[in-house]
Amino acid sequence: MAGGRDRVVLDAMGGDHGPAETVPAALAAYREYGVPVTLVGRADEIHQRLRRHGSLDEVDVQHADDVVPMTERGGRTASRRASSLMVGCELARREGLPFVSAGSTGAVVASAVRTFGRREGVRRPALAVALPGMSGSTVLVDAGGTADPTAEMLAQFATLGAAYARDVLGVRDPAVGLLSIGSEPGKGNRLVRDAARLLPDLPVRFRGNVEGHDVLAGTVDVVVTDGFTGNIVLKNIEGCVRTVLGLAARAGITDAGPLEEVARLYAADTHGGAALLGLAGTVVVAHGSSSAAAIARACVVARDLAAGEAPAPVNGHRAAGRVT
Amino acid sequence: MAGGRDRVVLDAMGGDHGPAETVPAALAAYREYGVPVTLVGRADEIHQRLRRHGSLDEVDVQHADDVVPMTERGGRTASRRASSLMVGCELARREGLPFVSAGSTGAVVASAVRTFGRREGVRRPALAVALPGMSGSTVLVDAGGTADPTAEMLAQFATLGAAYARDVLGVRDPAVGLLSIGSEPGKGNRLVRDAARLLPDLPVRFRGNVEGHDVLAGTVDVVVTDGFTGNIVLKNIEGCVRTVLGLAARAGITDAGPLEEVARLYAADTHGGAALLGLAGTVVVAHGSSSAAAIARACVVARDLAAGEAPAPVNGHRAAGRVT
Numbered sequence: 001m002a003g004g005r006d007r008v009v010l011d012a013m014g015g016d017h018g019p020a021e022t023v024p025a026a027l028a029a030y031r032e033y034g035v036p037v038t039l040v041g042r043a044d045e046i047h048q049r050l051r052r053h054g055s056l057d058e059v060d061v062q063h064a065d066d067v068v069p070m071t072e073r074g075g076r077t078a079s080r081r082a083s084s085l086m087v088g089c090e091l092a093r094r095e096g097l098p099f100v101s102a103g104s105t106g107a108v109v110a111s112a113v114r115t116f117g118r119r120e121g122v123r124r125p126a127l128a129v130a131l132p133g134m135s136g137s138t139v140l141v142d143a144g145g146t147a148d149p150t151a152e153m154l155a156q157f158a159t160l161g162a163a164y165a166r167d168v169l170g171v172r173d174p175a176v177g178l179l180s181i182g183s184e185p186g187k188g189n190r191l192v193r194d195a196a197r198l199l200p201d202l203p204v205r206f207r208g209n210v211e212g213h214d215v216l217a218g219t220v221d222v223v224v225t226d227g228f229t230g231n232i233v234l235k236n237i238e239g240c241v242r243t244v245l246g247l248a249a250r251a252g253i254t255d256a257g258p259l260e261e262v263a264r265l266y267a268a269d270t271h272g273g274a275a276l277l278g279l280a281g282t283v284v285v286a287h288g289s290s291s292a293a294a295i296a297r298a299c300v301v302a303r304d305l306a307a308g309e310a311p312a313p314v315n316g317h318r319a320a321g322r323v324t
Numbered sequence: 325m326a327g328g329r330d331r332v333v334l335d336a337m338g339g340d341h342g343p344a345e346t347v348p349a350a351l352a353a354y355r356e357y358g359v360p361v362t363l364v365g366r367a368d369e370i371h372q373r374l375r376r377h378g379s380l381d382e383v384d385v386q387h388a389d390d391v392v393p394m395t396e397r398g399g400r401t402a403s404r405r406a407s408s409l410m411v412g413c414e415l416a417r418r419e420g421l422p423f424v425s426a427g428s429t430g431a432v433v434a435s436a437v438r439t440f441g442r443r444e445g446v447r448r449p450a451l452a453v454a455l456p457g458m459s460g461s462t463v464l465v466d467a468g469g470t471a472d473p474t475a476e477m478l479a480q481f482a483t484l485g486a487a488y489a490r491d492v493l494g495v496r497d498p499a500v501g502l503l504s505i506g507s508e509p510g511k512g513n514r515l516v517r518d519a520a521r522l523l524p525d526l527p528v529r530f531r532g533n534v535e536g537h538d539v540l541a542g543t544v545d546v547v548v549t550d551g552f553t554g555n556i557v558l559k560n561i562e563g564c565v566r567t568v569l570g571l572a573a574r575a576g577i578t579d580a581g582p583l584e585e586v587a588r589l590y591a592a593d594t595h596g597g598a599a600l601l602g603l604a605g606t607v608v609v610a611h612g613s614s615s616a617a618a619i620a621r622a623c624v625v626a627r628d629l630a631a632g633e634a635p636a637p638v639n640g641h642r643a644a645g646r647v648t
Contacts, residue, residue, distance in 0.1 A: 215564075227505070232549075239539060258575030
């Protein structure tokens with residue numbers, strides 16, 4: 001059995017494909033990246049798949065009876081004490097290990113908040129992803145943790161996002177922008193207009209409103225938004241990259257290599273997971289449709305985050321972000 | 325002087341560059357597309373620029389003393405009766421002509437609502453843009469008309485968007501999706517969860533929630549969202565296209581032609597303007613940073629919309645959308 005110090009706890013039942021992807025993910029995390037994994041979920045299903053991969057001794061297994069379906073929004077999740085999500089979170093908390101799940105974002109957030117608790121003074125957790133652009137990465141926060149935050153929560157996301165940019169991406173004094181419609185002060189919906197009044201008083205370098213086209217432009221280091229808008233922006237980028245590369249191929253690009261290089265930069269398999277910020281523990285949420293490779297990367301990100309290290313650069317960009 | 329039937333009224337002072345772009349835009353609309361334009365704004369400035377282009381007799385000019393700044397959100401705009409926006413709207417309403425402005429979206433919406441009034445039963449107007457994708461165009465509505473709609477308004481946007489897809493894009497029975505986080509029913513923020521309960525009762529083919537990656541994927545013909553999220557998605561696509569093409573070029577694409585073809589498909593200059601739906605009149609809002617070419621295209625879109633025709637296809641796609 002592999003050593004325990006850098007171990008990661010992985011929700012075996014999370015994601016659209018459950019153990020079909022999480023079991024090979026756990027094996028890949030250990031074999032390719034040296035990250036030992038404890039899989040939490042239905043032990044018989046997990047063991048059956050481990051046997052198929054000829055490997056019962058490379059991965060720890062912790063049984064959990066119940067499975068939270070991908071359709072669950074979060075509300076009652078924390079009361080499902082026997083679920084792989086809650087058993088996994090509890091194990092991770094008890095042993096001081098990072099936790100990874102490709103389950104429903106709402107359900108992961110609810111379970112993680114209940115188990116780890118929020119860091120002192122934090123009202124709600126937020127998901128941070130690092131998006132690659134022309135000039136390095138930009139942190140998008142919240143990418144789906146809290147769909148209906150208050151202005152005060154949005155202001156806290158700015159502080160959490162700036163800390164992530166500093167600690168994980170190594171940006172010394174991150175510039176923070178508030179995602180809105182129109183860059184002039186006073187433009188936006190009610191939530192953003194209220195938050196814009198709070199941000200100048202925070203100990204972050206606030207640069208005012210930024211717009212949709214700024215997200216990948218490197219205008220700021222941290223783009224702050226609510227979890228609804230952030231999640232839509234994140235997935236919109238995924239779809240847009242696919243469409244643009246598809247249209248370029250159709251328009252007659254004969255040299256496919258560069259297109260594939262760009263596609264790889266934005267692929268969930270490369271990046272792996274989004275960090276859930278503001279908790280008294282390390283939690284990484286992987287995309288619900290994640291492949292084994294993506295979940296393995298999420299385990300690496302979680303290990304690195306917990307160790308307080310920046311995740312290893314991929315394609316010249318820091319690895320991070322992708323979410324449900 | 326050019327004939328009056330297909331005439332378009334253009335706010336000469338709107339946009340980041342005012343008459344520097346709107347005057348050549350009016351000339352281009354007339355010379356290249358046969359659309360006669362009445363420019364509304366400071367007559368001395370407009371005449372001075374017309375003289376510079378050696379053309380005082382190809383464009384009508386209507387004087388308006390006041391200019392609504394691009395920073396104005398809308399609230400008091402309608403009380404600025406002498407502004408180019410209000411004078412222009414009033415002229416268009418009186419003569420039954422379409423109106424075009426590259427001014428602040430909020431200000432254009434406020435002035436247009438005040439002047440033209442809403443169509444019977446419509447609570448709030450919405451901006452519709454047609455976004456090109458791999459399989460034809462998708463209507464995004466609202467792309468920035470109403471930042472904080474109610475669930476009832478969102479449901480109306482579905483009806484307005486479906487009518488636009490039918491009348492302008494020629495889709496016989498448009499499929500409508502509600503933009504959210506997670507495709508399962510019940511996922512989303514409060515607004516979307518409330519709207520999802522209203523949409524099944526409407527006379528549109530409602531296909532449930534769609535996600536950020538569906539916007540360009542052709543999953544549905546109409547994507548319904550609030551004006552805040554819609555505007556951010558729209559501009560996010562602009563930025564994403566730029567970034568992906570930039571990264572592809574940097575990755576070593578030697579054959580630039582196909583990349584330029586894709587860039588053109590998404591350029592504001594190709595598309596021109598977004599339609600403001602739900603009013604008793606035709607109003608097209610152009611991107612604030614529009615070039616003369618983009619504003620000229622917006623005039624063509626307005627003329628075609630008013631005539632009840634689909635705008636002429638550009639690059640195999642229907643021309644429409646782009647906004648402030």
